[in-house]
Amino acid sequence: MEGVTQDVSLWSDYDIYLFKQGSHFRLYEKMGSHLMDVDGKRGTYFSVWAPNARAVSVMGDFNGWAKCSHYLKARDDGSGVWEGFIPGLTEGARYKYHILSMYNGYEVDKGDPYAFLCETPPKTASVVYDLSYSWKDEDWMKERASRNSLKSPISIYEVHLGSWRRVPEEGNRFLTYREMANYLPKYVKEMGFTHVEFLPVMEHPFYGSWGYQITGYFAPTSRYGTPADFMYLIDRLHQEGIGVILDWVPSHFPGDEQGLVYFDGTHLYEHADPRKGFHPDWKSYIFNYGRHEVRSFLISSARFWFDKYHIDGIRVDAVASMLYLDYSRKEGEWIPNEYGGKENLEAIYFIKRLNEVIYGDFPDVQTIAEESTAWPMVTRPTYIGGLGFGMKWNMGWMHDTLHYMSLDPIYRKYHHNQLTFSIWYAFNENFMLPLSHDEVVHGKGSLLSKMPGDDWQRFANLRLLFGYMFTHPGKKLLFMGEEFGQWSEWNHDASLDWHLLQHPFHEGVSRWVRDLNGLYSSERALHEYDHDPxxxxxxxxxxxxxxxxxxxxxxxxxxxxxxxxxxxxxxxxxxxxxxxxxxxxxxxxxxxxxxxxxxxxxxxxxxxxxxxxxxxxxxxxxxxxxxxxxxxxxxxxxxxxx
CATH class of the missing domain: 2.60.40.1180 (Golgi alpha-mannosidase II)
Structure with a gap:
């Protein structure tokens, strides 16, 4: 293997200017590893941001994982970008960056923050990959503006890829992306859902985090296949007329050594002060939203999935934790903003900029906020002071409704306002009604098990709940398994209990949800005015x-x-x-x-x-x-x- 050619660059002076300014939103075209030809030789160009590094080298299976063999060169423009081209290094090569910090003699092996593919966990190397794919979803892309519109029916089927369906005769293994493509689009279409929402598919080292502890912000998890395989799944869904929404997590990241934390021996991506840079609940790190290059990284990540994977929306996780400096913190554990308030001004600016960029570049998609407080104007345009999201999960409706439905009917009359109160604020935001994965885990039980009474009454209550939900103003979201009345709480290590559909009560719930979806989609009165009083x-x-x-x-x-x-x-x-x-x-x-x-x-x-x-x-x-x-x-x- 030849050494590094250090006079090759994908960066222009304008790119560097935008990056430093926090306004470069296509960083995935510059950073990371890119296959290219230089002087007639095929190879891979590398680029990584490590402004506090003394030296950066590429190590991998191509050089026996030698830390001192293939050094990148630091640009001389103060950007902190290191780059270089390695001839002969082709697709499939595994690699990491070895970083020697300027401080305390710290050195570490890091995965590529911009990698398009990572090794299958628990392995942690990045993989050189060509994102080329021949899409066949032209019809969907031409008409999706109408399919994703706030006036259109939007009924979302929320899916965790690893536990929707498994192969018990092969050690209970996951379905691959391509195997999912053989089953999921057909099922979702038959059930009448308009969109699928995937729990985070971005690479994550701990499977039990369900994808919410991300290390690979540009890489779909390799547990289920390659990026092309995931593109194929999205392509097939689009061909069946089904939109695709991805969970996306810009609120925190895990402390795994190969990830973003302490990247070049300094707090590069995370805020240095733990009162702003560390989540006490999730034991994870908080992005430094005030740093221009970090904003560019995050917005580039969001834009990447729309650009390269043709997705139709992102659901932004844990927005409340970003908005409030005192989120889940006691007195003295947080730092007020410059005006003495608890609002995180840098995060607010980032969120607004994120939505402006996504809707500016992709006006036919949606961004959806999981925001659990009464923060005003979450789904109003930024030019009038809003955060700029397209929709917001209606957590108030969800909590009130599930509490009411869990009551013995003899006591419900004393809680009648929990049914009627939601209409008082139903049109303050563009709401989505979520009965999500969060409501069927951690000892909460399944929706069916929350219902009171004998078995007949439990199923009747569940059908009643769905009937109320599908006719209440707001877009709809159901987590997988709820649509046929799964008894057990969701288990990410097991398949859904599909055998239950052999039983009349469960099959009846499934048929009811299918018919509700059909009515919701066919009757303009039930969807066109979801956000209009x-x-x-x-x-x-x-x-x-x-x-x-x-x-x-x-x-x-x-x-x-x-x-x-x-x-x-x-x-x-x-x-x-x-x-x-x-x-x-x-x-x-x-x-x-x-x-x-x-x-x-x-x-x-x-x-x-x-x-x-x-x-x-x-x-x-x-x-x-x-x-x-x-x-x-x-x-x-x-x-x-x-």
Whole structure:
């Protein structure tokens, strides 16, 4: 193997200027390892940021992992970038950077922060890789603006790649990306979900972190295959008309030696003061958002997945932990900002810049915030003072609803406001209703196990919950296994319990979710006005005594009436006020026999009675099934007379 050619560079003076300024958002084209031809010789160019290093060399299987063999050269522009070209080094070569710091004689072997591929954990080397791929998702890319729009149906199936399905006859191994492509797109399409959201796929050393402790911000985990394999999975999903959202974690990173921490013998990526640079909850490090080069690194990472992997959105993890300097800290454990407040001004600037860049370059995608506080204007444009996200998880709705549903129905009437309160703020942000992985781990039990009563009532409650969720304003998210009523809590080391679908109650829940997805996607009243108060109106929210709520979803022409009975007591001749006379067709009923219910309903619908009720000009006399959601649609003509 030849030595390093040190006069080769991918950097221009303008690139360096942008990098220093914190405005270079395509760093993955400059940093890392890149296959190229120089003077007719194929080889690999390397570039790494280590401003406090005395020397940087590339070590790998090509030189017997020698630390003092292939030295990179520091640029003379003060950027801290080291670079060089190694002829003959081709795709598949494993490597690390050996860094000798200017300080304390510190030296360390580091993975490449910009690597496109890493060795399969527990191995930690980076791998030279060519990202070339021939995409076949042209149709999706042309039309995805409409598919990702806030006015479109967005129903997300949240997936952890390692535990969706396994191969028990082969040692319970994971499915690969390509094997997933044979099963997941078809299943998601059959169930009617519009998007898939993957828990973080970026390389992570500890599998039990579910991907939330990232070391490879530009590399999909090699546990399931190569970058091209992951591209193939996304490609297949797109070909089936399914969008792809990735979890992305700019809030913290782990302390594994091969990762970003103490990169060149100094606190390069993390804030030096542990009161700003270390998470007490997660025992991980916090990025220094005030450092220009770190902002460039993070925004380049986010942009990379849109650019190279054609993704349709990112869900940004733990935004609240970034916004507040006192997050999960006691008095004296945090540093106020320059104005004496608890807001992290550098992180706020970073978040705003992130959203401006992503929407500026990819206006047909979405960024989604997991933000658990009442921070104002999370989903409002930055030019009016917002953070600039497209959507925000509605954690308040989730907590209130799950607490309410866990109560014995006899006590629910005393907590009626937990059902009705969410509408008071439902349109303050562009909300998504999440029933995510976080609610079915760490001893919380599955959604089904949270439900009270005997088995019949548990399943009825679960169908009721989903009926309420899919008709409440806001986009939808369900974690895998919830859609068929998994009994057990999620276990990242095992497959979902697919055998449960052989049982009628579980198959009934699955069919109910499929039909809810179908109705949600086909009825504009249920999705076009998810973030517009003009699309929602109460029929009656005051019947706390019987734990019944009734509300309207409308799009101007069409009107749907949803009535939810949160007790196991059927209600007969139950009066509900409606705005229009005529026939109201029963389009879905969670108590239908095919869903596992008792079959109590309204014989196809109900004709209005021309007498005022609850300030409405007309009313219906309905049969409400026990623990049931019933959905009616007003018909412009009486179908019984046609």
């Amino acid at each position: 003009g699309g929602f109106e109460w029929s009656d929210f005051s019947d706390w005594e019987q734990s019944v709520i009734a509300y309207l979803r409308k799009d101007g022409d069409d009107v749907l009436l949803i009535v939810c009975n949160f007790t196991p007591v059927p209600r007969f001749d139950y009066k509900v006020g409606v705005p229009r006379e005529g026939f109201w067709k029963e389009v879905l009923n969670s108590d239908a026999v095919e869903y596992g219910g008792s079959g109590l309903g309204n014989m196809g619908g109900s004709s209005s009675i021309n007498a005022p009720f609850h300030n409405w000009p007309h009313h219906l006399s309905l049969t409400l099934p026990p623990l049931g959601t019933v959905i009616f649609k007003h018909e412009k003509t009486d179908s019984r007379k046609v």
